Amino acid sequence: MIVLGIETSCDETAVSICKDSEILSNVISSQIIHSEFGGVVPEIASREHERMLNTIAHKAILDSDIKIGDIEGIAVTNGPGLAGSLLTGVSFAKGLALGLGIKIISINHLEAHIIANLLDKSDVEFPFLCLLVSGGHTQLWLINKLGDYKLLGETRDDAAGEAFDKGARILGLGYPGGPEIEKCAKGGNNQLIAFPRALSYSKKIEFSFSGLKTSLLYFMDSFKESSDNSLADVAASYQQAIIDCLINKMKLATDITGINTIAIAGGVAKNELLRRELHKKLSDKKIIFPDLNYCTDNAAMISYLGEIKFNLGVQSDIDFGILPNFQL
Numbered sequence: 001m002i003v004l005g006i007e008t009s010c011d012e013t014a015v016s017i018c019k020d021s022e023i024l025s026n027v028i029s030s031q032i033i034h035s036e037f038g039g040v041v042p043e044i045a046s047r048e049h050e051r052m053l054n055t056i057a058h059k060a061i062l063d064s065d066i067k068i069g070d071i072e073g074i075a076v077t078n079g080p081g082l083a084g085s086l087l088t089g090v091s092f093a094k095g096l097a098l099g100l101g102i103k104i105i106s107i108n109h110l111e112a113h114i115i116a117n118l119l120d121k122s123d124v125e126f127p128f129l130c131l132l133v134s135g136g137h138t139q140l141w142l143i144n145k146l147g148d149y150k151l152l153g154e155t156r157d158d159a160a161g162e163a164f165d166k167g168a169r170i171l172g173l174g175y176p177g178g179p180e181i182e183k184c185a186k187g188g189n190n191q192l193i194a195f196p197r198a199l200s201y202s203k204k205i206e207f208s209f210s211g212l213k214t215s216l217l218y219f220m221d222s223f224k225e226s227s228d229n230s231l232a233d234v235a236a237s238y239q240q241a242i243i244d245c246l247i248n249k250m251k252l253a254t255d256i257t258g259i260n261t262i263a264i265a266g267g268v269a270k271n272e273l274l275r276r277e278l279h280k281k282l283s284d285k286k287i288i289f290p291d292l293n294y295c296t297d298n299a300a301m302i303s304y305l306g307e308i309k310f311n312l313g314v315q316s317d318i319d320f321g322i323l324p325n326f327q328l
């Protein structure tokens, strides 16, 4: 079947067409306007979605070589995310579904991130562990099968993506911080500064990144670039500390559960060091990565999961609402 997916939970306006589990188009417009504020401004985000949605939807339909009348269902993110941003996408989706006289389904953004691991792959077997690392979440999930998920642990405070974003701001780099820190860290000495790895001795699956961010802030108070240490060294040491914490708890989760297949999801799953270290430190496990295009927010994961759900006979009533704090 042909499904049009819409994603507007934060600062990416995205529309995708999925046909029989294959992504025909995946159009994303990132709102660069927020970079001057060092973070997403909710009011601006929803206005930008409203301005861009029609154009992005048109492009997604054109790119996929289908006609608007071929679309059989609409899938749209209804949470978690920014209320105004979610509302823009959901309202647009409802209008389109009503106008075309087709069914609609609301999608949990977190579930879509996890299920993005199945996209374009035929060899993923359940159960698997999934580290969901985005701007707002750091959670370790046990994925038993589609629709059967168990939360094994999560962050006590900041998310890993947030640690990258706030760290980048402290280092005077741009937004979003993840790719900026990754770029700045290239060639840097990741051992130069011993940033803390919080909860590394705890035998619980839990994370904490707020202390790490504070320790970077204090370190930068007295930092001056010299022939002995550069900003690249600081970025590399900071990035290594975040990734070490993530790997450490993934290892613990495989020990506790005995499950040997691991996936990652969310924006931070794009990080090269995380991918390398997973292969190095968990070399005896089967590791699944989502395609780089499906890590940060996108609508391919929404249209794909929407089609799966429609095929299972699930759909939403047209009066569903947004759920900014939607849990999985």
Ligand code: KG4
Pocket: 010, 133, 134, 135, 136, 137, 160, 161, 162, 164, 165, 176, 177, 178, 179, 182, 266, 267, 268, 269, 270, 271, 272, 295, 296, 297
């Ligand atoms: O999944 P996502 O696009 O949005 C949310 O659902 O939050 O994730 C965004 C987060 C941001 O915090 C961003 O800094 C981080 O993902 N990120 C990265 C990289 N690319 C994006 N973090 C580390 N390394 C990257 N290459």
Ligand code: ZN
Pocket: 109, 113, 134, 135, 266, 267, 296, 297
């Ligand atoms: Zn996301």
